[in-house]
Amino acid sequence: MTADAWADAPVAVVHAPSATLTGDVGTTRALTLGTTGPAEVGLWEIDPGTAHDVEMDEVFLVLSGRATLSVEGWPDVAVGPGDVVRLRAGAQTTWAVGERLRKVYVAWGGTGP
Numbered sequence: 191m192t193a194d195a196w197a198d199a200p201v202a203v204v205h206a207p208s209a210t211l212t213g214d215v216g217t218t219r220a221l222t223l224g225t226t227g228p229a230e231v232g233l234w235e236i237d238p239g240t241a242h243d244v245e246m247d248e249v250f251l252v253l254s255g256r257a258t259l260s261v262e263g264w265p266d267v268a269v270g271p272g273d274v275v276r277l278r279a280g281a282q283t284t285w286a287v288g289e290r291l292r293k294v295y296v297a298w299g300g301t302g303p
Contacts, residue, residue, distance in 0.1 A: 206253050206294055209233055217241065228298045235292040241285045245277040248297040255291030260284040 204223065211219035217237035224231055234250075236257070256270045261281050269275055269291075277283070279299060285291075 204233070206233055206292070211235055230297050231295070233292065233294055235290060236285060236287050237290050238287045241287070243283050243285065245279060245281045245283055246297045247279045247299050248275075248277040248295055250275050250277075250293040250295035253292045253294060255287070255289045257285050257287040257289075257291045260286070 204221075209221055211221045211233055217239055218234065218241070220232055220234045222230060222232040233253075235255070252269050252271055252273045252275070254271055256268070259267045259269060259275070261283055267275070275293075
């Protein structure tokens with residue numbers, strides 16, 4: 191199912207583990223499933239390696255893969271399948287990805303890219 195079909199259908203299903211993500215930007219890919227008010231919902235993945243980001247307000251569920259998130263002044267957080275994570279807008283994160291990570295997210299407002 192395409193993102194357009196997702197947005198228009200009264201009931202829609204995307205098999206998240208095998209959905210094709212596009213918009214390759216270096217080592218990340220995404221599929222925006224839609225918006226509701228100020229929030230965006232989608233799938234996102236990142237390849238193994240290290241990446242730096244300035245986050246938006248976001249809640250996500252890790253579907254597969256593993257990473258350690260670091261924010262200066264806070265303890266590192268290891269995340270993996272089944273973990274639900276909350277990011278605050280403006281947080282400067284470092285992602286140390288050990289295994290390609292895929293997540294479903296809801297993001298809103300904030301100062302992200």
